[in-house]
Amino acid sequence: MADLSDYRQVLTPNYDVPPTIIVKGQGCKLYGQNGESYLDLAGGIAVSALGHCHPDVIKILTEQANKVWHLSNVLANEPAIHLAKALVNATFADRVFFCNSGAEANEAAIKAARKAANELFGNEKYEIICFDESFHGRTIATITAGGQPKYREGFGPMPEGFTHIPINRGDILERTVSEKTCAIIVEPIQGEGGVRPICPKFFEKIRKHCDRVSGALIVDEVQTGMGRTGKLFAYQHSGVTPDILSSAKSLGCGFPIGAMLCKEWISEHFVPGTHGSTYGGNPLGTAVAGKVLETINQPELLNNVLCRGEQLMQGLNELNKKYKLFKTVRGKGLLIGAVLQENYAGRSSELTTLTMQEGLMTLVAGPDVHRFAPPLIISASEIDDALTMLNRAYSHFKKQP
Ligand SMILES: *Cc1c(COP(=O)(O)O)cnc(C)c1O
Numbered sequence: 180m181a182d183l184s185d186y187r188q189v190l191t192p193n194y195d196v197p198p199t200i201i202v203k204g205q206g207c208k209l210y211g212q213n214g215e216s217y218l219d220l221a222g223g224i225a226v227s228a229l230g231h232c233h234p235d236v237i238k239i240l241t242e243q244a245n246k247v248w249h250l251s252n253v254l255a256n257e258p259a260i261h262l263a264k265a266l267v268n269a270t271f272a273d274r275v276f277f278c279n280s281g282a283e284a285n286e287a288a289i290k291a292a293r294k295a296a297n298e299l300f301g302n303e304k305y306e307i308i309c310f311d312e313s314f315h316g317r318t319i320a321t322i323t324a325g326g327q328p329k330y331r332e333g334f335g336p337m338p339e340g341f342t343h344i345p346i347n348r349g350d351i352l353e354r355t356v357s358e359k360t361c362a363i364i365v366e367p368i369q370g371e372g373g374v375r376p377i378c379p380k381f382f383e384k385i386r387k388h389c390d391r392v393s394g395a396l397i398v399d400e401v402q403t404g405m406g407r408t409g410k411l412f413a414y415q416h417s418g419v420t421p422d423i424l425s426s427a428k429s430l431g432c433g434f435p436i437g438a439m440l441c442k443e444w445i446s447e448h449f450v451p452g453t454h455g456s457t458y459g460g461n462p463l464g465t466a467v468a469g470k471v472l473e474t475i476n477q478p479e480l481l482n483n484v485l486c487r488g489e490q491l492m493q494g495l496n497e498l499n500k501k502y503k504l505f506k507t508v509r510g511k512g513l514l515i516g517a518v519l520q521e522n523y524a525g526r527s528s529e530l531t532t533l534t535m536q537e538g539l540m541t542l543v544a545g546p547d548v549h550r551f552a553p554p555l556i557i558s559a560s561e562i563d564d565a566l567t568m569l570n571r572a573y574s575h576f577k578k579q580p
Pocket of ligand 1: 279280281282283285314315316317366370371399400401402403427428
């Protein structure tokens with residue numbers, strides 16, 4: 180049996196050592212090495228949208244595993260074509276590029292926007308406008324786009340042409356966007372940055388300024404997409420249409436897959452030789468994601484996201500009347516963040532430790548936010564159970580550390 184001292188020895192030390200080893204998942208439950216069980220409101224960081232070991236997903240995965248796993252991009256496969264068609268039918272997009280993660284989807288988005296701008300307007304139009312506190316992945320280009328300087332420290336030099344501004348500041352946006360701007364990249368709700376929703380009016384302004392300078396609007400829906408907010412993609416709550424959208428996380432419900440969706444005016448510059456991925460669009464991943472999309476994009480499931488989200492948010496607000504830990508509870512659907520009061524700032528990880536002791540998996544979103552991103556199939560009684568455990572966990576939070 181592997182244990183955590185092995186973990187400490189042989190894995191690179193870039194993550195905190197987890198408190199336990201999980202050996203099995205079923206629905207919204209996880210089970211540890213010693214038989215202990217947890218209710219999962221972390222969902223593998225907004226990934227396990229259909230919970231663990233969903234029977235339909237297991238079925239399609241094993242069926243495809245018995246046919247063909249991998250072909251590379253020199254050959255075509257049916258599941259990739261089906262999935263691309265389904266994504267195009269369900270969204271603004273004309274075409275889809277497949278890859279293996281959120282960061283790769285954003286890399287593809289940035290490269291596609293740059294290529295289109297370069298060919299349409301010349302090599303001066305390369306600037307990507309990004310937002311403070313945003314998160315777009317951990318590759319060099321995506322930490323450059325991200326708005327959290329700590330992720331860039333020690334990894335320089337960074338690529339050029341990325342400008343950061345605060346969200347929800349129309350005046351700054353207006354004077355920053357120029358003819359040099361090739362794209363604006365934005366999360367509808369900043370996930371890692373603290374479950375911080377963008378103001379709808381500001382989202383419309385971003386679209387308007389992209390149009391003003393013929394720039395591309397890249398919407399990063401790696402965390403907010405695939406039903407997380409109660410629509411298939413969060414941009415669909417608004418009247419704003421992206422030019423490019425990145426998806427990953429819940430797209431594969433745990434099978435690594437990413438996708439970059441885009442309009443024709445972008446994709447027509449992605450000609451043979453311009454971009455690629457060996458694994459991207461492999462039949463195993465696309466078969467799984469095809470079933471995931473079909474299962475999530477149903478009115479009953481999306482309605483469950485909204486109802487359970489409201490239930491959880493209401494319950495958190497009730498608990499907060501009792502414990503007064505948070506200054507606000509925000510988010511949409513089943514992406515919810517409880518923001519610690521100023522006097523408890525920096526202590527969000529104590530909350531995840533406390534909930535785990537009660538048998539509940541939760542997340543942080545930065546040092547000040549207690550985050551919840553459960554499977555979208557979670558039931559009303561499971562949310563009630565979670566709130567009971569949260570009540571106990573919050574009661575143990577030491578107001579004077
Ligand atoms: C998680 C995340 C990413 C990065 O996805 P990876 O699969 O870890 O590369 C990018 N953007 C957003 C908004 C995310 O939440």
